[in-house]
Amino acid sequence: MMKSLGAKTLIYPAPVLVVGTYDKAGKPNVMTASWGGICCSQPPCVAVSLRKATYSHANILEREAFTVGVPSETHVKETDYFGLVTGRNADKLAAAKLTAVKSTLVDAPYIKEFPLVMECKLVHVTELGLHTQFVGEVIDAKADESIIGNSGAIDIKKLKPLVFTPDTQDYYGIGRYVAKVFSAGKDV
Amino acid sequence: MMKSLGAKTLIYPAPVLVVGTYDKAGKPNVMTASWGGICCSQPPCVAVSLRKATYSHANILEREAFTVGVPSETHVKETDYFGLVTGRNADKLAAAKLTAVKSTLVDAPYIKEFPLVMECKLVHVTELGLHTQFVGEVIDAKADESIIGNSGAIDIKKLKPLVFTPDTQDYYGIGRYVAKVFSAGKDV
Numbered sequence A, B: 001m002m003k004s005l006g007a008k009t010l011i012y013p014a015p016v017l018v019v020g021t022y023d024k025a026g027k028p029n030v031m032t033a034s035w036g037g038i039c040c041s042q043p044p045c046v047a048v049s050l051r052k053a054t055y056s057h058a059n060i061l062e063r064e065a066f067t068v069g070v071p072s073e074t075h076v077k078e079t080d081y082f083g084l085v086t087g088r089n090a091d092k093l094a095a096a097k098l099t100a101v102k103s104t105l106v107d108a109p110y111i112k113e114f115p116l117v118m119e120c121k122l123v124h125v126t127e128l129g130l131h132t133q134f135v136g137e138v139i140d141a142k143a144d145e146s147i148i149g150n151s152g153a154i155d156i157k158k159l160k161p162l163v164f165t166p167d168t169q170d171y172y173g174i175g176r177y178v179a180k181v182f183s184a185g186k187d188v
Helices: A055-061 A073-084 B053-065 B074-082
Strands: A004-008 A017-022 A026-035 A038-039 A045-051 A063-069 A098-101 A109-113 A115-126 A132-145 A170-180 B004-007 B015-021 B028-033 B036-039 B044-051 B065-070 B100-102 B109-112 B114-128 B131-144 B170-180
Touching: A004 A109, A004 A170, A004 B044, A004 B170, A017 A045, A026 A045, A026 A055, A026 A073, A026 A109, A026 B109, A038 B044, A038 B131, A045 A055, A045 A063, A045 A115, A045 B036, A055 A063, A055 A115, A063 A109, A073 A170, A073 B170, A098 B114, A109 A115, A132 B036, B004 B028, B015 B044, B015 B109, B028 B044, B028 B053, B028 B074, B036 B074, B044 B053, B044 B065, B044 B114, B053 B065, B053 B114, B065 B109, B065 B131, B074 B170
Parallel strands: none
Antiparallel strands: A004 B131, A017 A026, A017 A063, A038 A045, A038 B036, A045 A132, A063 A115, A098 A109, A115 A132, A132 B004, A170 B170, B015 B028, B015 B065, B036 B044, B044 B131, B065 B114, B100 B109, B114 B131
């Protein structure tokens, strides 16, 4: 029996992303965002939505660039902190004892200790309401060697990304392998 | 040591969504999409990106509406099939022995047997390149009672959504509870 839950955004799983930016003065900032995802294969683009009130929002418009980092479960504490505090008055990276690295490709920093990052050039801005959607073209993706499997591709069981649950606001991990894409459905 | 992987969209986890539409003649169609996510809280909006070549692309523009369903692991075979075949020449729902239900709120169908659906009115269309991004305002979300926990919210361990891995193209499940959002980082 289907039950109405009202007008809610209930996409499962939602990712846990850390957006890296520079402010006008060149101070690196990071914030956690779960409103986002892949949005185009060619050119390769990802989207993140931020509230206008955030410090990162102005930074992206100023620098026309951002990075999207994917933290591991091991950094859940630091990742959650990046969503709790504004970078307007705090140096979040120093507080979390993590290191900002300047991208050589776009005008934005990323976190050295996180295993996966995409360096993005801003290509679209859409005002949707409370959130503004920023679409970035991925200029390069970088991964720590420790999360790359034998095939040369990222191994999700080594990456251990966090899952955000929109309705209960919890973090979960990734579970077991289920099936191969473009294969499991061949005998329907 | 960070290694360059080239310009790739590597957001983890990516969701596995089933987009429901009607064609001009009123035939229901469904297709699987992993390029998407939540993009605004107020008004509540979700985004899905589809290639222009898909049958669903034209359907969304024609009807200015779509639904976003979240399948459980139990329907991985049917879900994968919906991404393998075009609805131009096939009745995918009949082939998969699943039932289309007409939304009473928007001009689009959803799958009766899937545990979670959002009924969306089209509000933005952005041409990004190979993919077009469709932003839909969620008019209502509906969930099967079987996935609602004691708190009245969706229990992700009952929903059992699929995770898509962009680099290896596999389906995974959801793992263990890790931490509470806006809480785990309080002692940084």
